[in-house]
Amino acid sequence: MIFDGKVAVVTGGAAGIGMECCFKLSQKGITVIALDNNEEGAKAVAEKIISMGGNAEGLRLDVANVNEVRKIVELLVxxxxxxxxxxxxxxxxxxIGIDEISENDWDRVMDIDLKGTFFMSQAVLEIMKKNKFGRIVNIGSVAGEVGGIVVGANYSAAKAGVICLTKSIAKHGAPYGVxxxxxxxxxIDTKMTKDLNQDVSQVPLGRKGTAEEVSDSVVFLCSDMANYLTGVNLDINGGLYMK
Ligand SMILES: NC(=O)c1ccc[n+]([C@@H]2O[C@H](COP(=O)([O-])OP(=O)(O)OC[C@H]3O[C@@H](n4cnc5c(N)ncnc54)[C@H](O)[C@@H]3O)[C@@H](O)[C@H]2O)c1
Structure with missing residues (x-):
């Protein structure tokens, strides 16, 4: 598997699953750019990678801001x-319950989780298509497949959108090697879920997953072992939901 000399961009790279993806990808010899609206966190991740002998950069980005997205991708290219x-x-x-979701709540979750994923992909696709190679991995959620009850309907809808958006972009990218x-x-045990009472009695494997376990699957999808996989939705849920 030839990862050396390649470049990865990870949004949400300052914490949780994104941060583990940064570490795992850099361990393969990939230059990693951690983007996050938590600038300090993104820079700390990059510094840690550099201190371990890798190449990295941490930059501030609000993925909900399309102008910022386009500018940062332009700079990186x-x-x-x-x-x-x-x-x-x-x-x-x-x-949040159905009755409580305000227009602001709806827009905020859609803007970050769905719009951010789309416009990051749109911006990065240009260089991937030009170079005739690319791997995009979007983080969905089981809530986007079964409908979340504890998490809001806005979140479930955004993640369902991510899963289908992935298929559309996969069809578009396929002729270009993307x-x-x-x-x-x-x-998954991260900051996002620290206040959430996740009842693992419904999880066949009997425990929460770790961000590291999710990042292992992300690295797999970036690797040559996944060359014939596109448009798939890989469940990392301990058997909580089986298609
Ligand atoms: N933890 C879980 O159980 C779980 C389950 C299913 C899906 N997910 C998904 O996995 C992904 C990562 O979540 P996590 O658990 O690592 O959460 P996390 O809160 O630990 O990390 C999310 C990161 O995204 C960053 N972020 C938030 N808004 C941003 C914005 N507007 N612009 C740029 N960065 C922003 C945060 O600063 C943070 O660093 C999310 O898309 C989440 O929906 C998580």
């Missing part, structure tokens, strides 16, 4: 001339 991997992990959730897949985690 100028600097590196390539983006081989894009991991769209930036996301927020809301533990494979696009989703990883849909179940209950």
């Amino acid at each position: 100028l600097k590196y001339s390539r983006i081989d991997y894009l991991i769209n992990s930036a996301g927020i959730t809301q533990m 494979n696009v897949n989703t990883v849909s985690p179940g209950y």
Whole structure:
């Protein structure tokens, strides 16, 4: 598997699943750019990678801001001339009932989780298509497959959108060597879920997953072992939901 000299961009790279993706990808010899609206966190991840002998950069980005997205991708393309991997992990959730969701709540979750994923992909696709190679991995959710009850309907709808958006982009990217897949985690132990009472009694494997376990699947989808996979939704949920 030849990862050396390649460049990965990871949104939400300052924490949780995105951060683990940054570490795992850099361990393969890939230059990693961690993007996050938590600038300090993104820079700290990059510094840690550099201290371990890798190449990395941490930059601030609000994925909900389309102008910022386009500008940062333009800058990165100028600097590196390539983006081989894009991991769209930036996301927020809301533990909110149907009756409580305001227009602002709806828009905020859609803007970050769905719009952010689309416009990051759109911007990065240009260089991937030019270079005739790319792997995009979007982070969905089991809530986008079965409908969340604890998490808001806005979050479930955004993640269902991510899963289908992935298929559309996969069809578009295929002739250019760009494979696009989703990883849909179940209950994963991260900052996002620290206040959430996740009842693991429904999980056949009997425990929450780790961000590291999710990032293993992301790296797999970036690897040559997944060359014939595109448009798939890979469930990482301990058996919580079986298609
Ligand atoms: N933890 C779970 O159980 C779980 C389950 C299913 C799906 N997911 C999904 O996995 C992804 C990562 O979640 P996590 O659990 O690692 O959460 P996390 O809160 O640990 O990390 C999310 C990261 O995204 C960043 N972020 C938030 N809004 C942003 C914005 N507007 N622009 C740029 N960065 C932004 C945060 O600063 C944070 O660093 C999310 O898309 C989430 O919906 C998580």
